[in-house]
Amino acid sequence: MKTERILLVEDNPDDIFMIKRAFEKxxxxxxxxVVEDGERAIEYLNSYSPVLILLDLKLPRISGFEVLEWIKTxxxxxxxxxxxxxxxxxxRDVNRAYDLGAxxxxxxxxxxxxxxxxxKHINIYWLMLNEKPEV
Incomplete structure (x- = not known):
């Protein structure tokens, strides 16, 4: 059975630790x-298709907005x-993210x-209840 991976795009080491710990708990x-900048996110996504992407907006190299726009094209x-x-x-950030397809x-x-x-809510909604698209 194929493991459904989650991609976390986050540059703050404290946030990475806390998010991973919360998922574990x-x-x-x-x-x-985990990838820590937009450039690495694109490199990752050129090779892998995760079941869910958690994306920060304020990233080094390539912003989260640019990554989102790239994904949706x-x-x-x-x-x-x-x-x-x-x-x-x-x-404006909220609107722009939705305009780009968040x-x-x-x-x-x-x-x-x-x-x-x-x-826990992410798990229930995005990983259990939400119908996943065919890849």
Whole structure:
């Protein structure tokens, strides 16, 4: 059976640690692959098709917006759900992300308990209930 991987595109080591820890504590068995900038995200996606992409917007080299736009213009990738997971509450960022094809926009919680709750919801909705596209 093929393992459905999750791609986390995040440059903050503390956020990476906390998100991976929350996924572990939530009992999510899907492996989480991490890339720390937009350029590496594109390199990864040229070789792999994860079941879900968690994408920060403020990234080095290539921004999350540019990665999102790139994903949504690729036939092989455009149906993969992209959840923007960022610290920005800026209305322009929210609108731009949706205009570029984001499937969801979530502001990173500050407290670990809230992050754990969020990962449980991501698991239920995006990995269990949501019908996955044919790849």
């Amino acid at each position: 939530a009992g999510i068995v899907n492996p989480v692959d 690729r036939e092989k990738l455009r149906r993969i759900p992209v959840v923007v997971l960022t610290s920005s509450r800026n209305g 499937n969801s926009y979530i502001v990173k919680p500050v407290r670990f308990e809230d992050l754990l709750d969020l990962t």
